[in-house]
Amino acid sequence: MTLDSLKPGSQCYTKKITAKGKLNQRLIDMGIYPGLQVKVIRNAPLEDPMEIELGGYCLSIRHEEAKFVEVEG
Amino acid sequence: MNKVLMALAGQPNCGKSTVFNTLTGANQHVANYPGVTVDKMYGSYRKNGVKVEVVDLPGTYSLTSYSLEERVSRNFILHDKPDVVVNVMDASNLKRNLYLTFQLLEMEIPVVVNLNMMDVAHRRGVEIDFDCLERLLGAPVVPTTIKKGKGKKNLINTINKVGLSKKKEHGIKIDYGSMEPFLDEIEKMLAGVCETDYPARWLAVKLMEADDEVEKIIRRHSAAGFDAIKARVKQIRRAFEAESDELPERHIAYARYKEADRIAGESVSVKRKEASLLSDKIDRIVCHKIFGPLILVGVVYALYHLSIVEGYKLTNYTWPLLAKIKSLTAAIMPPPGFMTEPMVRSLALWFVDSVNALLNYVPIFFILFALIAILEDTGYMPRMAFLLDRLFKRFGLHGQSTLPMVLGGIYVGGCAVPAIMATKGIPDERARFATTLIIPMLNCLAKIPLYILMINIYFAQHKGLAMMFMATVTIFMALPVAKILSLTILKDKETAPFIMEMPPYHLPTIRGVLGRAVERIWLFLKKIVTIVAAVAIVIFVLMQFPGLTEDRNAHYADETKIAKESFYKKIAGNPYAEYVQGDSIMALILYNERYKKARMGIKNKEKARTVDARFISENENFFKIVKPKKDKQAKKLNRALKKLISARKRILRQIKAEMIDNSFLGKIGRSLEPVTKYAGFNWRVNVALLSSFAAKESSVATLGALYQSDEEGETLEKRMEKTEKDFTPLHALSLLLVMALFPPCIAAVLTIKIQTGSVKWMLFSMFYQMFLGIVVASFVFTVGNLLGLTGLQAMGIFFCMALTFTIIMGLINPRHEYQ
Ligand SMILES: Nc1nc2c(ncn2[C@@H]2O[C@H](COP(=O)(O)OP(=O)(O)OP(=O)(O)O)[C@@H](O)[C@H]2O)c(=O)[nH]1
Numbered sequence: 060m061t062l063d064s065l066k067p068g069s070q071c072y073t074k075k076i077t078a079k080g081k082l083n084q085r086l087i088d089m090g091i092y093p094g095l096q097v098k099v100i101r102n103a104p105l106e107d108p109m110e111i112e113l114g115g116y117c118l119s120i121r122h123e124e125a126k127f128v129e130v131e132g
Numbered sequence: 133m134n135k136v137l138m139a140l141a142g143q144p145n146c147g148k149s150t151v152f153n154t155l156t157g158a159n160q161h162v163a164n165y166p167g168v169t170v171d172k173m174y175g176s177y178r179k180n181g182v183k184v185e186v187v188d189l190p191g192t193y194s195l196t197s198y199s200l201e202e203r204v205s206r207n208f209i210l211h212d213k214p215d216v217v218v219n220v221m222d223a224s225n226l227k228r229n230l231y232l233t234f235q236l237l238e239m240e241i242p243v244v245v246n247l248n249m250m251d252v253a254h255r256r257g258v259e260i261d262f263d264c265l266e267r268l269l270g271a272p273v274v275p276t277t278i279k280k281g282k283g284k285k286n287l288i289n290t291i292n293k294v295g296l297s298k299k300k301e302h303g304i305k306i307d308y309g310s311m312e313p314f315l316d317e318i319e320k321m322l323a324g325v326c327e328t329d330y331p332a333r334w335l336a337v338k339l340m341e342a343d344d345e346v347e348k349i350i351r352r353h354s355a356a357g358f359d360a361i362k363a364r365v366k367q368i369r370r371a372f373e374a375e376s377d378e379l380p381e382r383h384i385a386y387a388r389y390k391e392a393d394r395i396a397g398e399s400v401s402v403k404r405k406e407a408s409l410l411s412d413k414i415d416r417i418v419c420h421k422i423f424g425p426l427i428l429v430g431v432v433y434a435l436y437h438l439s440i441v442e443g444y445k446l447t448n449y450t451w452p453l454l455a456k457i458k459s460l461t462a463a464i465m466p467p468p469g470f471m472t473e474p475m476v477r478s479l480a481l482w483f484v485d486s487v488n489a490l491l492n493y494v495p496i497f498f499i500l501f502a503l504i505a506i507l508e509d510t511g512y513m514p515r516m517a518f519l520l521d522r523l524f525k526r527f528g529l530h531g532q533s534t535l536p537m538v539l540g541g542i543y544v545g546g547c548a549v550p551a552i553m554a555t556k557g558i559p560d561e562r563a564r565f566a567t568t569l570i571i572p573m574l575n576c577l578a579k580i581p582l583y584i585l586m587i588n589i590y591f592a593q594h595k596g597l598a599m600m601f602m603a604t605v606t607i608f609m610a611l612p613v614a615k616i617l618s619l620t621i622l623k624d625k626e627t628a629p630f631i632m633e634m635p636p637y638h639l640p641t642i643r644g645v646l647g648r649a650v651e652r653i654w655l656f657l658k659k660i661v662t663i664v665a666a667v668a669i670v671i672f673v674l675m676q677f678p679g680l681t682e683d684r685n686a687h688y689a690d691e692t693k694i695a696k697e698s699f700y701k702k703i704a705g706n707p708y709a710e711y712v713q714g715d716s717i718m719a720l721i722l723y724n725e726r727y728k729k730a731r732m733g734i735k736n737k738e739k740a741r742t743v744d745a746r747f748i749s750e751n752e753n754f755f756k757i758v759k760p761k762k763d764k765q766a767k768k769l770n771r772a773l774k775k776l777i778s779a780r781k782r783i784l785r786q787i788k789a790e791m792i793d794n795s796f797l798g799k800i801g802r803s804l805e806p807v808t809k810y811a812g813f814n815w816r817v818n819v820a821l822l823s824s825f826a827a828k829e830s831s832v833a834t835l836g837a838l839y840q841s842d843e844e845g846e847t848l849e850k851r852m853e854k855t856e857k858d859f860t861p862l863h864a865l866s867l868l869l870v871m872a873l874f875p876p877c878i879a880a881v882l883t884i885k886i887q888t889g890s891v892k893w894m895l896f897s898m899f900y901q902m903f904l905g906i907v908v909a910s911f912v913f914t915v916g917n918l919l920g921l922t923g924l925q926a927m928g929i930f931f932c933m934a935l936t937f938t939i940i941m942g943l944i945n946p947r948h949e950y951q
Pocket residue numbers: 142143144145146147148149150151161162163164165166167168169170190191192248249250251252276277278279280509638
């Protein structure tokens with residue numbers, strides 16, 4: 060399962076980052092790493108991007124980017 | 133005196149600029165929006181006999197070489213070798229902030245850890261054991277709530293202590309676990325062949341991360357053996373990957389987070405967990421599917437209404453002040469002659485006119501700047517990016533194009549210079565270039581005076597509608613252009629991920645908001661006095677020379693003589709005639725002017741009498757002529773004087789018109805008429821547009837000077853209407869459109885050169901817009917004329933066309949980035 064497929068309101072744990080290069084670096088720098096609890100807050104009015112909460116702060120991320128974060132229940 | 137070089141480093145939006153301002157007393161741009169400071173800023177302060185030079189570095193989440201800001205910050209720390217780096221942190225988000233701290237410590241520089249935003253941490257129930265943290269990190273920890281000045285003293289003292297001690301304290305060393313043997317191997321390999329003054333372990337970690345900047349460093353220091361080193365590093369990286377089934381850079385980052393987790397776990401206790409309840413509640417409405425966009429439109433509309441509409445009303449109160457400045461200038465300059473005006477006098481009055489035309493808009497700007505400051509402080513800007521990213525992306529832009537575009541005047545009122553500078557915060561190169569190139573097409577403040585002028589004259593019945601048109605049509609021209617650019621010339625530029633932090637909302641402070649508004653007004657004024665003043669003088673020269681031919685001068689001298697002779701013939705034998713011989717006649721004319729002005733608008737009898745008394749005591753005889761009352765002879769002379777005055781005015785006007793006609797500027801403007809006639813512009817308009825090359829503000833100032841008037845205090849609106857009898861709203865529309873699209877002012881163009889680092893892009897941005905402006909205006913004017921459209925009809929049709937084009941361009945699918 061990947062992060063982009065989650066509906067607003069759902070929660071999960073990050074499992075793996077599968078991106079390369081810049082996107083990989085950016086995902087990590089913004090505080091995404093395996094084993095983190097993530098909550099999907101909402102989608103933007105035009106569906107993209109989505110807002111997620113992780114450990115006390117919120118990020119806005121595009122679906123096409125969230126696709127590179129594998130998550131589990 | 134002891135000197136300390138100090139750098140402020142930290143993640144975006146943690147308060148670095150606030151710390152900078154508090155320490156140095158400067159007024160740096162602060163906003164609740166990540167990525168506001170995009171270049172380093174310098175300042176300094178003295179404390180206890182130590183001079184501390186402070187450098188505010190751009191906020192970075194990390195110190196890799198992927199983005200410009202990260203490179204700026206990293207290179208400063210590496211090459212300028214600050215005596216101390218203050219790592220500003222958001223105390224309520226310690227864990228994530230530590231990720232950067234480790235990277236700073238790894239560079240083996242003296243670090244002071246500044247836990248800022250302690251108030252927020254307290255509010256969220258985050259409690260930190262400072263001593264424990266200090267021990268674990270091996271670096272001094274100073275808590276502050278710098279916005280309220282709390283902890284400032286402690287911070288200053290610690291900076292002095294660490295900065296002066298000059299001894300390198302290494303702090304903790306991250307354990308990279310299974311990667312350690314590999315790092316050792318790289319370190320050993322480098323030891324013999326590559327001598328640098330960078331920490332060996334840091335180099336090894338960076339090489340493991342495949343950082344290209346560090347590879348360059350290695351190349352520089354090991355000219356011969358570089359290829360061998362590179363190949364070996366690649367091997368080691370691969371060996372590690374095979375062993376641990378993970379990319380080395382990911383392993384490194386995870387190790388840092390693990391360490392951050394450990395340290396935070398030992399030194400932080402969270403009483404209540406929950407990000408920020410209030411912010412979350414607000415966001416439920418502000419980012420709502422329906423309310424969100426509505427609020428967005430409302431916010432931008434309020435921005436426009438309060439500043440442009442309400443602010444314009446304020447100018448009714450400020451204009452008289454400016455008129456006073458002009459009359460004071462006129463009073464201290466040498467008086468005019470009968471047929472000629474001393475050069476200094478014309479120059480001074482011209483200068484005041486040019487500057488006044490702009491100063492008149494200061495109230496509007498002030499309100500606008502204050503409102504933008506409020507938006508920035510509250511944290512609404514990232515929400516705008518969130519709401520608009522999908523839309524902007526369709527046009528090759530980026531959610532973070534929002535800030536630059538609002539600064540540039542996405543709706544109305546902005547300035548291209550700060551806007552282009554803010555594009556630096558856009559991580560996506562392609563979107564950054566596209567944004568940079570379309571910003572000059574937005575409604576910068578300097579275009580507004582011309583909009584208002586034209587709308588007040590030619591769309592007086594539909595002011596609101598016309599202004600709304602200008603405010604919105606520019607974006608429908610800019611967006612498709614952005615898309616076209618990003619699909620063509622920009623298509624090979626790099627793109628970057630969007631991922632952005634959504635900070636909790638803050639209440640703006642009055643001091644912060646007003647301070648920023650004043651600061652920006654000040655910047656704008658500085659720009660006026662420098663650029664516009666310089667342009668005013670150049671234009672003055674271009675307009676005064678070569679001047680009239682001797683023939684024509686003689687012709688006007690003759691006319692003057694005739695007028696005077698007829699005057700003296702009429703008053704022959706009049707008892708007052710003796711007072712108006714020779715030079716006195718000019719004195720009388722000026723006396724008359726001054727008296728009229730002094731009495732203007734005075735209704736109170738008492739006051740009128742005081743004015744009269746003043747003029748009587750100045751010259752009793754003149755007073756009798758100017759105000760003859762029942763004295764028949766005086767009345768007769770007064771009538772003759774009036775004739776003479778109107779004859780003089782006529783002559784002066786003719787001279788001036790002929791002079792401009794003949795001038796260099798007039799010639800240039802006229803020589804462009806064959807091209808601009810399709811857009812409906814005559815030479816006067818051409819001249820105004822030419823003058824806007826240096827600064828757009830100049831266009832109205834130039835028009836103001838070109839449309840001279842005999843009557844004192846007449847508004848430019850009236851003067852222009854009087855002179856351009858066959859100008860129609862269609863002409864006005866075409867002028868409005870050209871103004872919207874015209875090349876950026878010199879300052880904006882230079883900023884583009886600085887930001888893109890290339891003259892080529894600067895020239896490109898100038899010429900494509902000039903071309904676009906003329907083409908669009910000619911199209912609208914020529915077609916509008918052929919179809920016999922009114923200005924308003926043409927406006928409506930053009931708007932629909934722009935909108936349709938925008939939608940079509942938006943539907944062309946953008947490329948997917950990560951496939
Ligand atoms: N509550 C609180 N807010 C603060 C404090 N210090 C700064 N702020 C606010 O935090 C926001 C960000 O401050 P800046 O100084 O612009 O942050 P920065 O680190 O320079 O940000 P960038 O330039 O974007 O990297 C502003 O709205 C400040 O008013 C503090 O101690 N407490």
